[in-house]
Amino acid sequence: MTSPDEAGRLTPRRTPAQPPITESMRDHARRNPDSWLYVIDEAFDPAGDVPPWAIVGAYPVNSAGEIVTDFHPNDQYRPSPRALGYPEPEGELEELLQLVRTRHRRADDLPPVVLRSTLFVYAVSPRQQNLTGFYDKRGRIVVPAYTRRSLVPADWPGTRTLTGKQLLPDLAGHPLAINPGGVVTAVIPVEHLTAVSQQD
Template identity: 30%
Template sequence: MTQQGTERTGATGAQGEPLPVPDEIREAGRLAPDHWLGVVDPMWSGEGEPPEWVMVGRWRSGLDGEIEEWQDNPEYRPSPDALGWPEPEDEVDRAVQLAVTGYGPGEAVTRALLGREVAVLTSPEGGPLAAVTPDGTPAVPLFTSPVFLHTAGRLASELVAVDALVELVPAGHALYLNPSGPVSMTLELDAVREALRDAARRTDS
């Protein structure tokens, strides 16, 4: 098998300390001497052979079946659990966490938003407060959980249905989901409108 990435002879971690070898890996090594034994991120739930990006790394068993070394996978994308993010507050937060790490589709975020009421900060003139995201995108921040709203500070806010909110967002602005959460996401308004139209068509058919 072709070897890729950086090998650590003796299975040592980033600080030079030995990595703990799981019991199931030790047993697999005894059953399969002289092999690379891949470790998959526990959040991967797909079918068939796991893609390269969900492989955390791999252990090497020697000719005697004992584990000899560890090799990182430079293409690995850590899951929300691996990154230590807190449990999602709601289905939107869950979909965002999965989408930004590559473990779920971006379309799931817009689907999770449909039919919900969300909180928006109110501007002095009334209506949703507009802001700018870290990358400079004009956007309207919205909060799907009271936890994220309270984390944003003691500011005036109101609840609004998502289908009504898209009509209140200023032209050229996006939606900025849960900016005070562990991970946020910018959604183009056209994508939300299209998801609303699709939902309406399914209801009518």
């Protein structure tokens, strides 16, 4: 789930410290007395290969097969985008942004996906050839780009679409800001994009 913050932006809610106990969990506990009932992040299949950091924590199960409400959280748990209530991603880049934000993927995975993704950039008219940069909160000039038209600020006069690779030559050394002001954003140095582009 998500909720608005003080600025009216959508922000993910944190997962509860103690997951609710469901009937299926009670059934599992009855079949496995004197054990631990592990709670798995909802993005993972409990019957599949679950990494240690996808385990939310565990409840002890007593000899009668009853769950003891003494939840033991996993200090290494990394909540998934779904568990944090992020909006459903549209496309490869949005999905990767969420996974990088939640430490399920490495930031190094972003540049190649950015280069092949279609992005919406600021344009006064469809014929505009140059890119427009803006100062961010740190005082840097960044070039904003959005993964879909619905995320573009309402006060922009217009947009044009380019792939990350197409806009790379016109960044003029400035970093690329993906979905600034959104729930999940990333600022990627032009050097990282250039290095990956030169490998192609």
